[in-house]
Amino acid sequence: MIAPTNEAFRQEVREFMRSNLPDDIRAKVAEERMDLPKEDQRRWHRILDKQGWAVPSWPKELGGSGWTDEQFYIFERELSLADAPRNTVYGVGMLAPTIIEYGTDQQKAEILPRIKNADDFWCQGFSEPGAGSDLAALKCKAENKGDHYLINGSKMWTSEAHIADRMFGLFRTDSLGKKQHGITFILVDMNAPGVEVSPIKTFDGGGTEINQVFFTDVKVPIENRVGEEHQGWGLAKYLLSLERFGTAEVSRSMRTLQRLKAFASNQTRGNLRLIDDPDFKQRLTRAELTLRAVELTEYRLLFGGEPAGAEASLLKLKGTEVQNDILELLHDAVGVHALIDMGDPEEAGELPAGPEEAGYAARAHFNFRKTMIYAGSNEIQKTIMAKAVLGL
């Protein structure tokens, strides 16, 4: 297996990260934080935009980079290895391509430049209290009132709703017939009267990431619909199929593994370095080998010719499993100081004791359990593969 060999490009990205990634942002990402405050995200996005790298996957005429698949692959790797935040996902990676494919000219003109300039932050309103893995069971209602939709109900697990300016969501416009029918893709202003965001605290003890969003008689102009009424399921499937790179989190896991190995080389257990402790070494090496197998598989599936079908499911499943193994090892490596509760990292003071890894290892270990649950739980991925690949 030959990894992408565009060395000149790799060096260019590396050099850019070295010179342009602000230290405070780097430090936050290095503490395994996935969700950064809005102002940090905006600042980094605009730095990338100046370089022409903020919306690389878009068509070139809209500001895309025109990169080859290899370049995207390298870019994502180098971003992670430099502890840079990844490009904003909801606006840039999900909504924009959907608007480009299904939106009106007016929607394109209004929405895309504001994403590119980081004026608007978007969140994704898909899941509901009664519609998680069974997304098509969603009930949040949008009634067509002629010139507007009237929305009532709620959305659940909405990442970044507390910082988002707008939401793209799936709403029930018809409940007759198949449940996939009668779903409409609608854009909602988060400041509209009747929208209420209620943060959901997660047990990892960190800051807010997810929310429940309540809609009470929220009026949304009819022009905010994307695609045809009742046909939103097709758009959602399109949007969810877009992410080819990074679902396995290989790059992020590689960086975590580097951190873990560096740390374990400097710690002692009894009279051994932790990294030479037989049990620890076993676990570490197993995780490293699995990560390598996922990396090689990702590369083979993405660049190796024939599609295997459901590649994203396979990579998500194994990638998030090994990611969690590595973070659990980091937590274990820190020892007793991992127990220190630092609370919301945005408000945390000085670490009272222990190595600096004690400041985040437990939060990351507990928080990242979510990666095996969100974006289609790993069990859903298995069901997808059973159907799509094994034909069951």
Add this chain to the structure above:
Amino acid sequence: MTRPAPLYTEEQQIIADSVQRFLQENYSFDQRQKAITSERGFSQEHWQNFAELGWLGLPFSEEQGGFGGSLKDAAIITGLLGEYLAMTPYLTAVISAGQVLANFAPGNVCELVEGSKIVSCPHFDFENSELTVSKQGGAFTLSGDIPFLPYAESASSLVLHAEMDGDWATFLIPTDSSGLNLKSYKTYDGGRASDAELQSVPAQLLSAHAKPALEASNLATMALLCAEASSILWALEEQTLAYLQTREQFGQKLSSFQVLQHRLVDVYVNCQLAQSMADDAVEAVSNWASDAPQRVSAAKAYIGDLGRKIGQDCVQLHGGIGMTNDLPIGHYLKRLTAIDRLYGDAAWHRNQFAMFAETK
């Protein structure tokens, strides 16, 4: 088909088709069961066929009488042999011993390629060899015990290694030498092997500085074992999937139960990961990449563990029928278990990998 289509060159496709055709006709499971219980544990007639079909000469240069193929080409053969559970001296003769001969005694390769002579050599850990060398004038004799020489009773000569003058030397001895005693046995994967006792056996020195060549032959053998395991895993996956789609209990196909679907997906996913590792190992030895030792150890460690686990899972998914001797499933498990024992088990290779990873 769940198995990814291999990315063969045109020539490789021809090789694969020809091997597949031959094995289909000559290595049905029943035929295989007969072959492993025959006197030598494999059919000499088939060995001649292998020679005529060019398989034996594939990874040797044309000057040596071979066909100038690569280890990647040989991996196609070992993969398919594995899938048909065809137990033969191929790996030991053509790769483990053959690649050493190609280095130091190219004149001996011809007989091997023609199928008239088979060569065996000991397990990979030559640095634990207990053989001692005596030198008298220009002549050498070897003494000591050597365990586990695959198919040695069918071999006309053995390639043996011993420490000499602070370096590793490799020798050739005919199997009819006086002072050589072979204790031969069957192995649980349907193979054959022998332990050798040598008492002052005259030996022909092939090289007094053999270490790099022995290491290269070891790596090639390890990588090809990985390729074999990867093929076996896909065969297991396909056969287990097919069985669960046929067998009915509680009035429905077993494959309709979600718990079994998810276990099949685990098998499938692990087959993909194992193949990535095996492909990478074969790629590494085909180009003799500088990081080949690490990449081969990564694959052998990973596949050693995973192969056994998948094999065990597939027996479990078959249920009672999976326990029977008349189905290949259990024999695949035995071969996968044997592959982990051969040329360094998962724990050994994990340590190797960790060592390389740390020094990098």
